[in-house]
Amino acid sequence: MPPGPRGLETLGFFGAGSRAGILGFLVRTSRRYGPVCGFGILGARIYIIDEPALIEEILVRRQHEFARDTGATLLRELVGDGLLTSEEPRHRERRRMLQPAFHRAQIATYAQAMVGEAAQLAADWATRPSVDVGADMRRLTLAVVGTALFGADMRGSADAVAAALRRVVRKGAWIAPLLALGEPLLRAYRRRFPDGPSLFFGAERRDLDAVIAPIVARRRAAEGRDIVSLLLTERDERGAALNDDDLRNEIVTLVLAGHETTAAALTWTWYLLAQHPDAARKLRAELDAVLGDRDPTLDDVARLPYTAAVFNETLRLYPPALAFGRRPITDVALGGYTIPRGSSIFLSPYITQRNPRWFADPEAFLPERWDGPAPAKFTFFPFGGGAKMCIGEPFSRLEGVLVIATLARRLDLTLVDATPVEIAPGAALGPSRPIMMRPIQRIAEPVI
Ligand code: HEM
Numbered sequence: 001m002p003p004g005p006r007g008l009e010t011l012g013f014f015g016a017g018s019r020a021g022i023l024g025f026l027v028r029t030s031r032r033y034g035p036v037c038g039f040g041i042l043g044a045r046i047y048i049i050d051e052p053a054l055i056e057e058i059l060v061r062r063q064h065e066f067a068r069d070t071g072a073t074l075l076r077e078l079v080g081d082g083l084l085t086s087e088e089p090r091h092r093e094r095r096r097m098l099q100p101a102f103h104r105a106q107i108a109t110y111a112q113a114m115v116g117e118a119a120q121l122a123a124d125w126a127t128r129p130s131v132d133v134g135a136d137m138r139r140l141t142l143a144v145v146g147t148a149l150f151g152a153d154m155r156g157s158a159d160a161v162a163a164a165l166r167r168v169v170r171k172g173a174w175i176a177p178l179l180a181l182g183e184p185l186l187r188a189y190r191r192r193f194p195d196g197p198s199l200f201f202g203a204e205r206r207d208l209d210a211v212i213a214p215i216v217a218r219r220r221a222a223e224g225r226d227i228v229s230l231l232l233t234e235r236d237e238r239g240a241a242l243n244d245d246d247l248r249n250e251i252v253t254l255v256l257a258g259h260e261t262t263a264a265a266l267t268w269t270w271y272l273l274a275q276h277p278d279a280a281r282k283l284r285a286e287l288d289a290v291l292g293d294r295d296p297t298l299d300d301v302a303r304l305p306y307t308a309a310v311f312n313e314t315l316r317l318y319p320p321a322l323a324f325g326r327r328p329i330t331d332v333a334l335g336g337y338t339i340p341r342g343s344s345i346f347l348s349p350y351i352t353q354r355n356p357r358w359f360a361d362p363e364a365f366l367p368e369r370w371d372g373p374a375p376a377k378f379t380f381f382p383f384g385g386g387a388k389m390c391i392g393e394p395f396s397r398l399e400g401v402l403v404i405a406t407l408a409r410r411l412d413l414t415l416v417d418a419t420p421v422e423i424a425p426g427a428a429l430g431p432s433r434p435i436m437m438r439p440i441q442r443i444a445e446p447v448i
Contacts, residue, residue, distance in 0.1 A: 323350060
């Protein structure tokens with residue numbers, strides 16, 4: 001066993017002793033015990049890896065030796081057996097079916113929806129004295145996923161989706177640590193009853209199904225070029241089409257994975273910009289010079305490097321997927337230790353991306369650091385890596401740059417309450433309280 005907490009110290013895993021709960025414990029443990037550390041909880045073995053070469057081995061080079069971990073087992077109870085939760089060969093099959101919707105050329109067609117939704121929000125913000133940026137970023141990103149991926153207006157569903165997710169997160173917070181012990185039972189139940197009712201999230205799933213039902217119904221009736229039409233026409237290796245449950249699972253997966261993460265990143269972006277006036281000034285200078293008084297288009301994206309750096313730097317400090325897990329399928333040798341089959345391995349962009357070994361002044365918000373050469377492999381991995389890497393990365397990056405550009409060009413945002421905001425691990429790494437901000441309409445400064 002590598003070094004790590006023992007005895008009572010391991011109770012921190014249950015969220016005790018840190019405002020950041022289990023995340024605080026994982027960060028403290030990793031910093032204190034080094035790049036490969038481990039501990040036992042109720043007979044389960046848990047490892048934290050903060051060594052880029054080993055992270056690459058797990059996610060890429062030796063990925064076939066590892067399966068998804070507890071988070072996916074739990075998520076499976078909400079979203080079913082879809083792209084985000086399945087293992088090979090089903091995962092590969094689903095990925096092939098969904099990939100065309102995420103090809104670069106296809107992503108480019110979503111740019112208009114991204115700018116359009118952001119411009120509408122800017123107009124609305126201009127009339128309001130203060131706004132809850134987190135709630136509005138969720139509404140915005142859900143509307144973008146709805147329009148871009150499903151050709152559906154999901155604007156009115158944001159509160160219902162957010163309420164269902166809040167309940168999932170609350171339940172998940174106490175179920176997840178218990179799964180350190182009970183996960184084999186849960187997985188055995190699922191193997192025996194793959195289509196059996198959800199053990200934990202039945203009500204929440206019903207609420208989400210009600211939100212997506214019109215999308216499924218309408219698309220069955222009409223041909224379209226969106227992702228649902230794609231799923232309806234694609235066939236698996238045996239020539240079979242997706243059944244209704246599979247289709248609903250993939251739609252719920254994309255709705256959840258596709259909006260909450262990007263919304264969290266954008267929320268932190270506004271918070272960080274409000275606290276770093278120099279960075280905000282540089283951002284505005286770039287937007288004024290490149291865009292003047294018009295909204296961005298897809299062609300502008302390559303000419304907005306500082307805007308992209310702001311988004312990257314936010315993803316470094318506040319990676320929405322703060323940690324994800326893998327489980328060795330057999331005993332594996334890793335970093336000089338033997339990690340037994342079935343152990344839990346935590347990989348955490350939050351831990352690694354704030355490690356002073358890889359980033360100078362790691363806690364500082366410095367978009368300028370993205371001017372230089374790219375960081376070493378797997379010191380920055382907010383979207384994961386390997387065959388299960390985020391399929392939505394190009395979508396999210398495009399949305400990040402276009403939304404920041406559209407809103408920051410028109411408005412300045414200042415914090416209503418300047419007391420620091422803590423992190424709160426939820427469905428994505430969000431803020432511990434609503435971030436209220438004052439939008440102030442701005443006029444482009446003349447370019448000299
Ligand atoms: C800032 C935004 C986002 C972040 C930080 C993020 C992060 C991640 C990470 C870390 C994974 C890999 C998890 C693992 O290996 O266990 C993942 C997978 C996934 N993401 Fe994202 N994601 C983001 C946006 C999106 C968007 C916009 C979509 C869809 C429109 C999306 C859909 C998915 C799906 C379907 C998977 C599963 C892929 C697979 O297993 O093949 N994500 N995401």
